[in-house]
Amino acid sequence: MKQWTLYLFVILGLSSCAVEEDFEQNPFVIAFEEQSTNYFTIQGEKEISLILSESAKESGFVRIKIETTETTYGEDFVTYPEAEGNYLIIPFDKGDTQLNFIFNSLIDSYTEEDQGKKVEFSIEEINYRDYTAIQGYTQHIISFNSMLGATVAPEVGGPNEPNQVYYDLSTGESFVIRRDAWDLGFYGGDDFRVILNGSLYMATKALDVYDIDAVNQGNIPENYFDEVKIGTFDPANEEYIDAPSGNLEETAIQEIKVEANRNPVYLVNLGNEIGTVTPNIGSVAVAGAERGWKKIRILRQENGYLLQYADLEDSTHQEIFVPKNAAYNFTHFSFTQEEILQAQPPRTAWDLCFTVFTNVVTTPQGESAGSYGFSDFVVNNILAESKGFMVAETNEVDYTNYSLDPTQAEQQLSDDQRVIGSNWRDVFNGLYNDRFFILNDTEGNWYKIKFIAFTGPQGERGYPKFQYELIN
Numbered sequence: 396m397k398q399w400t401l402y403l404f405v406i407l408g409l410s411s412c413a414v415e416e417d418f419e420q421n422p423f424v425i426a427f428e429e430q431s432t433n434y435f436t437i438q439g440e441k442e443i444s445l446i447l448s449e450s451a452k453e454s455g456f457v458r459i460k461i462e463t464t465e466t467t468y469g470e471d472f473v474t475y476p477e478a479e480g481n482y483l484i485i486p487f488d489k490g491d492t493q494l495n496f497i498f499n500s501l502i503d504s505y506t507e508e509d510q511g512k513k514v515e516f517s518i519e520e521i522n523y524r525d526y527t528a529i530q531g532y533t534q535h536i537i538s539f540n541s542m543l544g545a546t547v548a549p550e551v552g553g554p555n556e557p558n559q560v561y562y563d564l565s566t567g568e569s570f571v572i573r574r575d576a577w578d579l580g581f582y583g584g585d586d587f588r589v590i591l592n593g594s595l596y597m598a599t600k601a602l603d604v605y606d607i608d609a610v611n612q613g614n615i616p617e618n619y620f621d622e623v624k625i626g627t628f629d630p631a632n633e634e635y636i637d638a639p640s641g642n643l644e645e646t647a648i649q650e651i652k653v654e655a656n657r658n659p660v661y662l663v664n665l666g667n668e669i670g671t672v673t674p675n676i677g678s679v680a681v682a683g684a685e686r687g688w689k690k691i692r693i694l695r696q697e698n699g700y701l702l703q704y705a706d707l708e709d710s711t712h713q714e715i716f717v718p719k720n721a722a723y724n725f726t727h728f729s730f731t732q733e734e735i736l737q738a739q740p741p742r743t744a745w746d747l748c749f750t751v752f753t754n755v756v757t758t759p760q761g762e763s764a765g766s767y768g769f770s771d772f773v774v775n776n777i778l779a780e781s782k783g784f785m786v787a788e789t790n791e792v793d794y795t796n797y798s799l800d801p802t803q804a805e806q807q808l809s810d811d812q813r814v815i816g817s818n819w820r821d822v823f824n825g826l827y828n829d830r831f832f833i834l835n836d837t838e839g840n841w842y843k844i845k846f847i848a849f850t851g852p853q854g855e856r857g858y859p860k861f862q863y864e865l866i867n
């Protein structure tokens with residue numbers, strides 16, 4: 396299964412109202428700029444680019460493995476530079492920030508017989524003097540078809556569940572990122588909305604203050620520090636989290652107004668570090684130490700956002716401009732690294748996300764008990780119209796023999812991103828075997844999805860597995 400792991404790529408610099416601190420050096424990374432290419436789009440030569448996380452300090456090379464299916468190097472395609480056996484060696488020099496090689500298709504016109512052809516380029520080695528890491532888009536695939544189905548084991552990472560895993564059903568591509576890599580998400584669409592990282596149990600409350608430098612811990616009501624958090628079992632704390640449904644009109648941070656004087660300062664609970672304790676078999680330890688608090692204020696600026704932020708006791712703040720990017724649902728910001736990053740694939744390049752999640756729980760009487768943290772959670776990409784519904788198996792209908800009625804199915808599609816949610820498992824009894832899910836993906840394909848594992852071979856949480864098939 397193709398897989399890409401993204402850590403922090405710096406895509407914009409930081410402008411600051413205070414002195415910058417020194418941060419731990421990130422690894423030197425080389426990754427493909429794009430994940431895949433449709434074979435149909437290649438007429439002759441196709442330039443394939445790789446990007447460097449920073450300007451190279453000295454020369455080196457990247458070694459790329461070539462794997463083929465139903466296609467032959469030298470007959471169906473060649474590369475420049477030429478391959479050495481099953482490998483490409485791409486050198487780079489001091490100062491380089493991008494590398495390229497040429498894929499040259501030798502097929503004059505494509506036919507149905509070419510549908511099975513596939514060429515996969517995978518980064519296997521980065522030869523460089525400094526600390527390196529193979530992450531980000533580590534593979535580039537050239538093929539014709541959408542996925543017909545697969546069995547997938549998302550790399551959630553075990554009982555601490557450190558990763559968010561995004562999966563695209565039509566391409567079989569995964570995108571893996573540590574869930575503490577970002578804190579805020581800035582919407583790239585028409586509205587000006589900002590979300591919290593619910594996988595860390597973040598929460599926020601607006602203050603009746605409009606000058607961020609005037610706020611300190613001494614003038615914030617003491618009860619706020621007890622109320623603005625997850626898991627208090629108070630229905631009132633729902634207002635401090637983003638709507639679990641994914642409805643952007645119900646974010647904890649109000650829509651960013653045109654008039655600067657209408658955008659208040661927010662008290663932000665940063666939630667919890669990723670857990671590091673090894674729990675008992677069958678349990679999870681997703682929440683570690685508390686991460687503390689920040690104060691923020693967000694303004695509109697040009698086609699983007701101006702984020703002001705500081706620690707509670709700081710008398711000055713820092714600022715960074717976050718531009719809108721319509722190619723993504725959100726552009727993200729990390730307080731830890733003080734950097735902007737893309738912590739998700741492009742908006743139409745994923746359907747499911749496996750993550751820890753801030754949800755709302757209810758009492759046996761159906762009343763709200765406020766926000767609560769969920770592990771082993773799956774959301775679907777409703778912002779790119781990836782919607783679905785659950786099907787209960789009966790004597791007449793099961794995963795194997797399910798027949799799709801598109802008209803009826805469209806009427807069942809939910810606008811809630813929790814279609815799968817926690818509905819596929821029970822933390823006490825394990826995997827549900829009496830249900831499956833239907834998803835209409837971002838490309839309009841209909842897939843059926845069934846979960847086949849909740850734990851690893853020794854009963855460890857954080858090792859889900861599912862299977863899916865194209866049904867239209």
